[in-house]
Amino acid sequence: MKKQDKRHKAPAEPPSEGMSIDAILAQLASMKDNAKASIGDVDPEGDEIWRQDIAACEAATAILSALQDEGIKDPEQVRDLIHDYNALAAQYQNLHQKYEVEEKPVRLGNTFICPACNRQIRQLYAAHCWSCGKRLGWGR
Known part of the structure; x- marks a missing residue:
């Protein structure tokens, strides 16, 4: 019985579900402040990891701020x-293929037919x- 209960559980929600961009x-x-507080003179290798974490937080903050500036309010948007x-992009690719990529007309006697x-x-x-x-494309 317990195995069946586990199989029919609802999938876990992503961590960002329900969080606004402001909350993130x-x-x-x-997290950035905690990483800055963890940097010290004790472990130089560990300090490099904390610096990378700070850089990652700053990059993520910049990306989310840019999205927020464009009116995006949550991850679902x-x-x-x-x-x-x-x-x-897929629609543009199809239209480009249809109207801009050349194809040679089919010759049928003295007339030419659109391919x-x-x-x-x-x-x-x-x-x-x-x-x-x-x-x-006439191939001249």
Whole structure:
């Protein structure tokens, strides 16, 4: 019975769940202060680790502050922003492939056919198909 209870447990929430960026920045400042207080003359190697921790806290603070300046209030908005960015990047890549990458027209007797929409190209050596907008490369 106990094994079944463990399997049906809800997944643990990420540590940032429910925390605002202000709360995360405050926690980073506290961690940075604790790291600064731990630096001493006793262990030079340990001091280097604390200095790296301080640098990491400062870098994370700078990133979160920049996001906050853009109106981001919590980690969920950051995830949404990244998701939207990736979707737009994929859409741009598809549009670039469709309209900017050249493709050679298909010759059919004395006429040329667009490789994308299969319609007749009315003007010889046209840069784009007049029907679909596909960029044409004549290989001249």
